[in-house]
Amino acid sequence: MATPPDFSPGQVLTAAHMDAVGLWLVKTQAVGSGVASVTVTGAFSADYDNYRITWSGGTLSSNQVMLFQLSGSTVNYYTSWAGAFYTGAAITTGLGFNNTSSWGAGGGDATTAAVNIDVLGPYLTKATNMRFSGDFVDATISGAGRHTPASSFTGFVLFGAGGATMTGGTIRVYGYRN
Amino acid sequence: MTIDEFKIQNPIDQVIIQVNNTERNMTPEEYEEWCIECVEYINTHPNGPL
Numbered sequence: 518m519a520t521p522p523d524f525s526p527g528q529v530l531t532a533a534h535m536d537a538v539g540l541w542l543v544k545t546q547a548v549g550s551g552v553a554s555v556t557v558t559g560a561f562s563a564d565y566d567n568y569r570i571t572w573s574g575g576t577l578s579s580n581q582v583m584l585f586q587l588s589g590s591t592v593n594y595y596t597s598w599a600g601a602f603y604t605g606a607a608i609t610t611g612l613g614f615n616n617t618s619s620w621g622a623g624g625g626d627a628t629t630a631a632v633n634i635d636v637l638g639p640y641l642t643k644a645t646n647m648r649f650s651g652d653f654v655d656a657t658i659s660g661a662g663r664h665t666p667a668s669s670f671t672g673f674v675l676f677g678a679g680g681a682t683m684t685g686g687t688i689r690v691y692g693y694r695n
Numbered sequence: 696m697t698i699d700e701f702k703i704q705n706p707i708d709q710v711i712i713q714v715n716n717t718e719r720n721m722t723p724e725e726y727e728e729w730c731i732e733c734v735e736y737i738n739t740h741p742n743g744p745l
Contacts, residue, residue, distance in 0.1 A: 549713050556714040611740050618732055680705055680733040
């Protein structure tokens with residue numbers, strides 16, 4: 518058997534081949550114009566423990582952070598970021614969020630915006646963890662965090678910080694094969 | 696910025712949210728929660744995201 522992803526033309530894909538696929542597309546969601554938030558339901562289930570969520574091809578109304586909430590929970594988000602300006606100067610303030618109402622998930626402005634976040638264990642009745650990165654007009658950041666309640670979630674909300682609205686692009690949810 | 700100032704800039708009938716493929720206005724409860732969150736973020740990040 519060839520080792521994925523190297524296949525031969527016309528080769529029959531067996532269960533063993535498919536079981537070796539690591540990332541599966543769970544859901545896609547087109548984003549409207551000038552929306553303050555997008556709620557995606559039915560994203561998390563018992564099929565996967567861990568997820569990658571992306572938003573690309575869209576814009577934000579202003580240079581801002583993209584934020585992430587597990588649907589139905591507005592407290593107990595702990596996260597910190599690290600980052601630097603494109604000039605090379607370190608970002609030293611505003612990087613800690615102690616028991617807030619959301620996580621960072623990405624960033625952008627009126628030119629381009631993106632979300633790239635790994636959410637670990639949202640459907641499990643345990644604390645949920647995350648890793649993310651984001652880029653802005655003048656800098657990039659990355660971070661990690663946790664949502665401490667031992668609760669299960671099936672959906673999430675993406676929104677721009679400070680009231681920035683989202684336009685266009687596609688949200689994609691992928692599940693990491695267990 | 697105060698919540699009232701933010702509400703003047705972002706009146707409830709002009710704020711659209713999306714749930715899956717459906718777009719709608721916020722409920723009054725959703726709007727209050729969103730305004731509080733936005734103003735808190737703006738006041739703790741006065742120079743933008745960083």
